[in-house]
Amino acid sequence: MLSQEKLLVLIGEIYDAASDERLWPVFLEHFADAVNGTFTSIIHHDLGSRRAQLMITARPDSEALRRYKEYYCTFDPYRAASLARYRQPGPDAVYIAEELIDPRQLHQTEFYNDFSLRHDLVHHFGCRIAMGANWVSNISSHRPRDREPFGHVEVSLLQLLWPHLQRAIQFHRKFAELQSQHLASLEALDHLTVGVVLLDQACRIVAMNREAQRVLDQKDGLAAGKDGLTAARPHENRELRAVIAGATKTGSGGGLGDGGILGIPRPSGKRSFVLLVAPVGRQAFVLGIKAPSVIVFVTDPERKPEEISTALARIYELTNAESRVATLLIQGETLTHAAEHLGISHNTARTHLQRIYEKTGTSHQGDLIRVLLTARIHP
């Protein structure tokens, strides 16, 4: 039996893996040591396709691994038998191959003869550690034929580890869920024409979207330094810090300042960047954690709207010629300039414009531009 000290280390390694999935093989290696096993793995099965979707292994035989993934996983008799015998996963559901399936029956299967025997993975024990409506996750270990089958000692070790494995899998899922929602939201923000920067309490940048990156890349009055978001000129920088500090306090639960709007002048002389600073909804409080507490929206008044996309043109059934006229108008040209630019007469341009008004249900240029520009997104 494993010493208590070693057992506690093994348990600790389960949780290390829960917060960093790259560490699962470390735990599996030591688990294989403890049960004196060869090929040891955690396998996630999709019950619909019966495919092994994810395999974390220690001491793998790469040929066995490949053949299992490609073919044998779809009719693994241990999976089927353990699912049939134990409805719910739990410490009582740890099985030993020899007890789970009658050896006489097993020895007639293709799985046993072409897979277990061939790769000498004859002795086997394991259990389910988690399951959903159409998936199961199993942990198992193997030994070659000439060794003892797994017995009571190995079963009780796995039973002791079971609650920890289960908890670790839950952590892992929770982490992955939060992480993927965060990443998906950031990706969604990448499609917007407004820059978004998330700052923590110390004004450091936690995340930003593509447009914010584009603005900062211009190095034109606004920068991301090691002190976080900074304005080039001291006066604006002080103002920026003050607004951010006010919003930070609210974001971290200590104040009611609601941020504000400010312009950041550009050394190039172009129109100032416009910043809108807003607190993040109240965050859970934990010391020393780098969680975002302020959102800064950055707009660049010099950013030229892209041309009317074919999609937008299709929505309003604009012809190619009409799209070209509309594009120049939203980019700030007058109709006269647009006509010159396109090499058409002013009259033709007017006719196009008239048709565009009809198709978009607008009555004059300002209205048209508003409709075409309101909250654009780029794919």
Next chain:
Amino acid sequence: MLSQEALLGLVGRIYDAATDETLWPVFLEDFADAVNGTMTGLWFHNLVSPETNLAITVRSGPDLKEAYKKYYGAIDPWKAAGLARHRHPGPDTVYTGEELIGSEQFRKLEFYNDFVLPNQIVRHFGSPLAINPQWVSNISSHRPGDREPFGPVEMDLLKVLLPHLQRAVQIHGRFVELQGKQRASLDALDQLPIGVILLNQDTSIAAMNREAGRLIGQSDGLSACKYGVRAAGTATNRQLQALITSAVRTGSGQGFESGGFLAIPRTSGQRAFSVLVTPVGKRAFAPDTNSPAAAVFVTDPERIPESAAQSLARIYDLTAAECRLSALLMQGDTLVRAAGLLGISHNTARTHLQRIYEKTSTRHQGDLIRLLTTGIPNFAPK
């Protein structure tokens, strides 16, 4: 000494609390039982701003915690001596009160006479869990003065638990950090004037922002249900579902199509919603976690931009009258109509407009509207 079963149970409860801080008291109760202690707790000391110190305790009155936070925390000689001893927590950082300060010296202190003695927490043992330049965390338990001091049995137990407590505090930190990031990015989406809906791999809705909620709430051609997003017309809905299916497939790493644009006609006859469906998929892998695989953006061409008066006044120094005029122009009114609405002459309106052009460096109405719709944040933080 504790049985193995009890010990493993204690370890399990430490990790239960790692992603659910409301479960710390459950562990602390069991730990207090195991070491036969009275007040037992986890303390988080912020060394920079002590007013944010945090304590999770069992078997203690609220008065004690409050008094410690308000006054005695700052003069706690146990804390000071414990901090002075070590830079990194480890098995050798487990201490007893008696080891930290000689009892003779201790009895002379205000901390002892006014806080420790009346609260019956004379016996003390514990260990730091994390030591940082800005903050430290600690676990400790106490007993009244008339009981035995804590000894090797209790210290050994804490030594065994220490690596698990430290790991749990780390996992907790990481969890809160991720949760914070997830909330903040959803918050950012919430403030935008574009509807954003995140769809899971099975096309069900993972999250939607406020504007998407508003647009769906209009029941005007676009709806949400258990299975995801729906368009009113059969043909349109078929197109929408096709875009969603292909985007979700790509977002789950099983396809290459990139989604696309679609107009969704409104039953009210207003201008169609413009919809973009796109895959999202830089997600962390976890078996069967229902993670977002596609985003649906919905824009409403009928949306009147919120008045950006504050921004205009602030950034371009517009007067109140100029702000009012530009707000009307931005909502689609002509100069003549705007003048009528504001009760000013056409000439006055022209003068205002001229000043607005100068202040914003624009040359004509179209150019101005472009600046107003895209060059300033025309949405108000919620």
